[in-house]
Amino acid sequence: MSYPLSVTPRTLMGPGPSSVHPRVLQAMALPCIGHLDPDFIGIMDRIQVMLREVMMTDNELTIPVSGTGSAGMEAALCNLIEPADRCVVCINGVFGNRMADVCGRYGGEVVEVTAPWGEPVDPADVQDALRGSKTKLVGIVHAETSTGVLQPLDEISRLTHEAGALLVVDCVTSLGGHPVKVDEWGIDACYSGTQKCLSIPPGLAPVSFSPAGVAAMDSRTTKVANWYLDMTMVRSYWGSDRTYHHTAPVNALYGFHEGLSLILEEGLEARWARHKANHELLVAGLAEMGLAMLPAPEYRLWSLNAVCIPDGVNDVAVRKRLLNEYNIEIGGGLGELKGKIWRIGLMGHSSTPNNVITLLGALKAILQ
Ligand SMILES: Cc1ncc(COP(=O)(O)O)c(C=O)c1O
Structure with a gap:
């Protein structure tokens, strides 16, 4: 049997993936070459240069991990944690919970700092958790995709470093x-995913480690418990040694290269301004329809809009009609917010006024 592939194009306005620019898709269709081909090595070099610019860092160890955002999370944590290390993990949604789970699996002694879903974590609670025994790292989600909350990091970064700990930040839905100012904010390990605001298909996880993060890896007394994500080996593959570690996903990296080029052509400031403007357009339109946002205005993500579902409205039925009648994908709530919110993504190439207006019109028609 053979099954010719066919895919209905959608307007992707959920929690990811976001729509991909045609230039990225074209780049991914270029001929596959060997991953140690001199041309490909040039591509790897340019990727690292561009990624540092996008992550606003001079960190040498700044690379895309072969795997999705969760692989980035594991890479950040498994390289820093040794058994019995104390890890303070901030939890105000699904992805903080995942971070705590991963820390525990690598033998970390997890101390949870929680906040209600829909609110940011309070730095005073992090300060309390840092009292007592020596903490190895503080893990926190910058953009909690399950709740639409943007976490301010400056105060938490200061407290973390005062306590002599490392700051690990999930910027999957913000980068x-x-x-995302890795150096200015004192982030020691940062990870993201390609399929959100970078608008590159899922499959790669940009990560960056500060000199303190690298020093922590270099002074380990135990082996990293994950072979595939062990940065002491992976960094030799991406560094000047080019020691074979695994076969890089060649065509995915073409797409990554092109996606980073597009971001830098637009300019970071202009791109942030576009995300902010389209978020504001959406929120104003939703307010006109009587729909409220979950997070308070000062903590709202521009990239992921968590909208409260009005009483009496059937979550699944609305999303089904958006998909079937208008070809628009939005997301439902996760965990304790299941059935309570819609998650409307305005990420990367999907963040356009046209998409906002089309979605508002479709939602209005359905809700009426
Ligand atoms: C904040 C956050 N962290 C981690 C992940 C995991 O990324 P992935 O699904 O690409 O493995 C996601 C995915 O939605 C996310 O939103």
Whole structure:
């Protein structure tokens, strides 16, 4: 049997993936070459240069991990944690929970700092958790995709470093849509995913480690418990040694290269301004329809809009009609917010006034 492939194009306005620019798709269709071909090595070099610019860092160890955002999360944590290390993990949604789970699996002694879903984590609670025994790292989600909350990081970064700990930040849903200033904010390990505001198909996870993060890896007394994500080996593959570690996903990296080029052509500031403007357009339109947002205005993500579902409205039925009648994908709530919110993504190439207006019109027609 053979099954010719056919895919209905959608307007992707969910929690990811976001729509992909045709130039990225064209780049991914270029001929596959060997991953140690001199041409490909040039591509790997340019990727690292561009990624540092997008992550606003001079960190040498700044690379895309072969795997989705969760692989980036594991890479950040498994390289820093040794058994019995104390890890303070901030949890105000699904992805903080995932971080705590991963820390525990690598032998970390997890101390949870929680906040209600829909609210940011309070730095005073992090400060309390940092009292007592020596903490190895503080893990926190910058953009909590399950709740639409943007987490301010400056105060938490200061407290973390005062306690002599490392700051690990999940910027899966912020990188490329919101400012993510790795060096200025003192982030020691940062990870993201390609399929959100970078608007590149899923499959790669940009990561960056500060000199302190690298020093922590270099002074380990135990082996990293994950062979595939062990940065002491992976960095030799991406560095000047080019020691074979695994076969890089060649065509995915072509797409990554082109996606980063598009971001830098637009300019980071202009890209953040576009995300902010389209978020504001959406929120104003939703307010006119009587729909409220879950997070308070000062903590709202521009990239992921968490909208409260009005009483009496059937979550699944509305999303089904959006998809079937208008070809628009939005997301439902996760965990304790299932059935309570819609998650409307305005990420990367999907963040356009045209998409906002079309979605508002479709939602209005359905809700009426
Ligand atoms: C904040 C956050 N962290 C981690 C992940 C995991 O990424 P992936 O699904 O690409 O493995 C996601 C995915 O939605 C996310 O939104």
